[in-house]
Amino acid sequence: MATERVLVPIEQSVTLRRTVGYAVESALDSAGAVELHFVAAVTNDERTPTGRRAVEDAEGLLDRVRAWVDEDGGESMTVETAAIGTDRYLFSPRDYADTIVEYVHETGIDRVILDPEYRPGASAPMLRPIEHRLDEQDIAYEEAPVERRTRRAQFVTGGGASRFLALFLVSVGFYLVLGDPTYWFDLVTGAVTGLIVALTLSHVTFPKPPQAVRSTLRTLRFFVVYVPYLLYEIVKANLQVAAVILRPSMPIEPRMTRVRVAVPGGLPLTSLANSITLTPGTLTVRADDQELIIHALIPDAREGLFAGGLERGIRFVFFGRSATSIASPEERGDTEIIRGEES
Amino acid sequence: MSLLSDVFLGAAAIFVVLAIALLYRAIKGPTMQDRVLAVNVLGTNTVVILALLAAGLDQPWFLDIALIYALLNFLVTIAISKFTVERGGII
Amino acid sequence: MIERLRVGAIVVLIAGGVFFTFVSTTGVLRLPDVYTRAHTASQADTLGAGFALAAVALAFGWQPTTVITVLLLFFIFITNPTAAHAVARAAYESGVEPWREDEP
Numbered sequence: 001m002a003t004e005r006v007l008v009p010i011e012q013s014v015t016l017r018r019t020v021g022y023a024v025e026s027a028l029d030s031a032g033a034v035e036l037h038f039v040a041a042v043t044n045d046e047r048t049p050t051g052r053r054a055v056e057d058a059e060g061l062l063d064r065v066r067a068w069v070d071e072d073g074g075e076s077m078t079v080e081t082a083a084i085g086t087d088r089y090l091f092s093p094r095d096y097a098d099t100i101v102e103y104v105h106e107t108g109i110d111r112v113i114l115d116p117e118y119r120p121g122a123s124a125p126m127l128r129p130i131e132h133r134l135d136e137q138d139i140a141y142e143e144a145p146v147e148r149r150t151r152r153a154q155f156v157t158g159g160g161a162s163r164f165l166a167l168f169l170v171s172v173g174f175y176l177v178l179g180d181p182t183y184w185f186d187l188v189t190g191a192v193t194g195l196i197v198a199l200t201l202s203h204v205t206f207p208k209p210p211q212a213v214r215s216t217l218r219t220l221r222f223f224v225v226y227v228p229y230l231l232y233e234i235v236k237a238n239l240q241v242a243a244v245i246l247r248p249s250m251p252i253e254p255r256m257t258r259v260r261v262a263v264p265g266g267l268p269l270t271s272l273a274n275s276i277t278l279t280p281g282t283l284t285v286r287a288d289d290q291e292l293i294i295h296a297l298i299p300d301a302r303e304g305l306f307a308g309g310l311e312r313g314i315r316f317v318f319f320g321r322s323a324t325s326i327a328s329p330e331e332r333g334d335t336e337i338i339r340g341e342e343s
Numbered sequence: 344m345s346l347l348s349d350v351f352l353g354a355a356a357i358f359v360v361l362a363i364a365l366l367y368r369a370i371k372g373p374t375m376q377d378r379v380l381a382v383n384v385l386g387t388n389t390v391v392i393l394a395l396l397a398a399g400l401d402q403p404w405f406l407d408i409a410l411i412y413a414l415l416n417f418l419v420t421i422a423i424s425k426f427t428v429e430r431g432g433i434i
Numbered sequence: 435m436i437e438r439l440r441v442g443a444i445v446v447l448i449a450g451g452v453f454f455t456f457v458s459t460t461g462v463l464r465l466p467d468v469y470t471r472a473h474t475a476s477q478a479d480t481l482g483a484g485f486a487l488a489a490v491a492l493a494f495g496w497q498p499t500t501v502i503t504v505l506l507l508f509f510i511f512i513t514n515p516t517a518a519h520a521v522a523r524a525a526y527e528s529g530v531e532p533w534r535e536d537e538p
Binding site: 346347350351354357358361364365367368374375376377379380381383384387388390391394395397398403406407409410413414416417420421424425427428 | 441444445448451452455456458459462463468471472475479480482483486487489490493494497499502503505506509510513514516517518520521522523524525527528530
């Protein structure tokens with residue numbers, strides 16, 4: 001029996017690991033010999049740093065996939081990995097699809113396994129150009145039956161009475177602040193507008209039902225302790241930065257840093273990232289889970305950031321006093337100065 | 344009170360001058376992000392100018408416009424930033 | 435007496451607002467790359483706008499319009515850093531290299 005060749009196009013995605021696992025498993029289950037091809041489609045864009053990084057990323061990813069295949073018991077399996085498309089400029093999802101179809105024809109692929117989150121060159125999930133092209137060319141494909149963690153999931157969770165009421169009151173309140181609370185017309189239109197807003201957006205605004213008691217305590221801590229502290233930090237650091245900028249020699253030392261913060265995602269992390277940005281001399285550039293990439297303008301600001309005062313403040317607001325006794329990011333070894341190229 | 348409104352109008356005039364200076368960065372760039380940033384700062388300045396004029400000319404309804412301007416300014420910055428990265432996938 | 439104090443506070447706040455906005459403008463014009471510019475654009479500017487709006491709120495005193503001014507203040511304090519972050523992130527993802535003083 002001839003060897004069956006299976007193609008798995010890959011890119012960084014949440015379901016990639018499980019897709020690889022599925023491909024290996026199905027190869028182990030099948031009766032005949034199977035050759036697995038993992039390909040990453042990368043656009044040729046050598047001129048920009050992102051383009052160069054993309055090629056390196058793809059190669060790193062392919063190495064990881066090889067390791068995963070070994071982990072899943074596919075040591076003896078024939079595995080081919082390749083980065084394709086590096087010789088041309090891929091722009092639209094259709095270009096990526098064409099590249100993959102070409103690879104299929106060149107190497108005589110029998111079957112394609114698709115990662116459900118595979119969306120090269122596109123961010124809109126409505127279009128499925130790869131599936132469409134494969135259909136056109138009569139190439140057999142299947143989507144790996146792995147669980148897809150959609151962000152939409154949290155939009156449809158139930159239990160909305162308190163959310164609805166909260167958003168309704170907030171929107172009517174806002175409407176009446178802008179209008180006149182004693183004029184009947186504004187009251188009626190405000191109620192109607194609030195109703196529409198609450199009906200359409202209550203599930204988007206609050207990912208989970210607001211809890212009155214806990215949020216009151218948090219709000220109190222936030223405004224009484226954290227905001228004055230933050231304002232003091234902002235003014236102090238602003239004066240430092242102003243002194244640096246207004247000096248004719250402008251002695252700045254900008255650095256990209258990476259800090260792993262001990263604050264959970266969601267609202268606490270958002271508050272921390274925004275506070276860091278508000279404090280002069282530090283600017284949150286990226287937030288990947290707990291890992292913040294922060295640009296620091298002057299050494300003083302960098303040291304302040306590594307000492308983790310704001311992090312402690314946020315922990316106090318959300319988890320109370322006991323959570324504040326934590327080593328600073330620098331002591332934990334969670335800080336790092338990175339150069340642009342290595343990021 | 345007229346002294347105070349003079350102070351407000353004078354401050355508004357300084358803000359206008361600063362806003363015009365910002366136009367240099369908005370035009371020169373060099374990257375798209377520089378321009379967006381300059382326009383964002385310019386927008387914040389406009390909001391402040393509107394608020395100062397509201398106080399200086401005693402026209403409180405200027406503040407409504409300032410509020411809407413602030414909302415739009417934020418939306419524009421976010422939308423263009425996302426657009427420059429994702430090329431078409433704005434939301 | 436209280437009226438005098440109020441006028442004094444307003445003048446001081448306006449001076450602070452003008453000063454920090456001036457710093458922010460200088461920064462945006464002088465600094466070498468988009469990340470460093472985003473620093474002043476988000477922070478000095480937020481503080482400058484904050485001072486100026488506080489002065490306006492103080493000038494209006496206790497009346498419904500003050501609520502709008504405070505809302506505006508609050509709103510600017512939340513959106514400005516977010517906008518600066520969005521711009522910096524967009525620059526980072528489109529591969530703009532950060533400037534360093536030791537490699538021109």
